[in-house]
Amino acid sequence: MVRTEYFDDPGAPEVNSIVVAASAVVTDEGGRVLLQRRADSGLYALPGGGMDFGESLPGAAVREVREETGLDVEITGLVGTYTDPRHVIAYSDGEVRQQFNVCFTARVVGGALRISDESTDLRFVAPRELGDLPMHHTQRLRLRHFLEGRERPYLG
Template sequence: MTKKLDYIRFIREKVGSERIFLNFAGGLICNEEGEVLLQKRGDRNAWGFPGGAMELGESAEETAIREVYEETGLKVTVEHLIGVYTKYYDEYPNGDQAQTIVFFFQCKTVGGTLKTDGNETLELKYFPIDQFPPLFVKQHEDAWEDWLSKKKGCFR
């Protein structure tokens, strides 16, 4: 078995904090009551959808499935693509800059149990659609709006 490469660390060692493209994938997951799962992120202390960075050799779907599991403890399958969100910029707390590209999927839980790690994930909570908290970045807000509008395969 080969050691997994931490792509972001690898590339940042070469370019420092300069603006680069970073690819992410995440999932929108509903429970049986129709509430939507959000993750309180450790890096921002704010709510967002579970997901994370793609590693070399992964597809966007594989990334979403892996990241949802790592951040929530839930095993999921991808039902469909909500959208691809590409023209967004972020500056991280450590000063790193990126144009972030996010693939958002509607996911279905097929196993696992909710768990937090106290580091990447501070809290996990299902929210009713009409009681949604602010989300930590515009990409998540746009994906949320597209999902509420029942759109599929969006691109922004």
């Protein structure tokens, strides 16, 4: 399935769903950030995805990181909430979603890095190298908020 992201674009298709989703900024001992290159868009992004019935939002982040990267993580904090209605995500199956994402921080507690069918590349990236990767600006916003070391989570 192909995914196209829009931000503040009058040509974006009309939204027909909202899905509660979680993502995680996973860092290694050197402060590098785990990113995946999404198979559906070709862009680098934080691991994450929709919450399932019967699970908590932090639990969804843990599950999504495991499914997409092979790593087991522990949630350590909150980067922020990202619900800007100007961010629209369209899928080739006809779903057009308004963003609703809660981004956590996490650390690796086990597992082994492996590419899933949702990604074409996984890598830990030094903060100074993040600008070199193709990435939607909403992902860059989450990373910027994380790297700022904010006292309080972003609420947006």
